Amino acid sequence: MTMSEEDNIELREIDESDLELLRRWRNDPSISRWFFSETRISRRMQREWYARYRTNDAEILFMICRDGETLGTIGLCDIVRRHRKAQLGRFLIADPGHRNRGFGKKAVLRLLEYAFCAQGLNRVYLEVFESNAAAVRAYQACGFEVEGELMQSIHKGGAYYDTLLMAILKQDYERSRSGDASTRKRRDRRRRALAGTVTALILFSLV
Numbered sequence: 001m002t003m004s005e006e007d008n009i010e011l012r013e014i015d016e017s018d019l020e021l022l023r024r025w026r027n028d029p030s031i032s033r034w035f036f037s038e039t040r041i042s043r044r045m046q047r048e049w050y051a052r053y054r055t056n057d058a059e060i061l062f063m064i065c066r067d068g069e070t071l072g073t074i075g076l077c078d079i080v081r082r083h084r085k086a087q088l089g090r091f092l093i094a095d096p097g098h099r100n101r102g103f104g105k106k107a108v109l110r111l112l113e114y115a116f117c118a119q120g121l122n123r124v125y126l127e128v129f130e131s132n133a134a135a136v137r138a139y140q141a142c143g144f145e146v147e148g149e150l151m152q153s154i155h156k157g158g159a160y161y162d163t164l165l166m167a168i169l170k171q172d173y174e175r176s177r178s179g180d181a182s183t184r185k186r187r188d189r190r191r192r193a194l195a196g197t198v199t200a201l202i203l204f205s206l207v
């Protein structure tokens with residue numbers, strides 16, 4: 001499947017010929033450090049994963065392409081059609097020389113277009129290491145909001161890591177595309193008001 005070509009960034013669903021490249025990317029320490037799993041992927045594991053993937057309609061994985069060149073991957077998993085929601089995952093721009101050039105954000109926007117317009121989903125969410133500043137920034141720039149901080153959510157390499165739960169709703173995606181951010185502003189105002197109340201309560205309890 002090939003999607004919109006805005007800004008030369010296209011998403012196309014992976015096929016069997018991509019497996020070895022995917023495996024190499026996933027085993028690259030500069031990438032795997034930002035994924036939750038510590039497992040090194042063998043050829044056999046990759047083949048077995050792909051066999052499951054082909055019969056799993058709760059997941060779709062895309063190659064991020066630009067002018068015919070494959071830059072990375074992005075996908076949806078845990079697609080629950082009854083609740084019209086899915087998790088964004090497997091997001092990577094493989095070559096460090098390609099990072100910080102806006103390709104990741106464009107890929108996220110292409111994926112959201114697919115999720116909300118083609119798949120009819122209502123909510124796309126994700127969990128990311130709080131320390132992954134580039135990923136968090138890219139998600140925020142595409143309209144994702146932080147829903148919460150999950151303390152010590154991931155245990156990896158003998159240490160615990162905090163993560164952020166982030167999400168975007170179809171209504172906010174559509175408003176941001178049409179240049180109207182009013183729902184988000186209302187929600188931000190509510191949060192600021194709540195934060196003010198909590199601060200006032202703390203100060204009150206101190207006097």
Ligand SMILES: CC(C)(COP(=O)(O)OP(=O)(O)OC[C@H]1O[C@@H](n2cnc3c(N)ncnc32)[C@H](O)[C@@H]1OP(=O)(O)O)[C@@H](O)C(=O)NCCC(=O)NCCS
Pocket residue numbers: 030031034035091092093094098099100101102103104105106127128129132133134135137138141
């Ligand atoms: C996360 C990743 C996919 C983002 O792709 P990308 O093409 O580099 O992203 P973009 O260039 O579109 O946007 C990155 C944003 O982060 C900002 N950024 C980059 N490094 C940053 C840092 N250390 N601190 C704060 N912001 C940072 C960039 O300035 C840019 O923000 P902008 O809107 O102000 O321009 C890419 O960095 C990557 O592959 N990282 C390794 C794997 C990974 O972390 N995957 C995500 C798992 S959740």
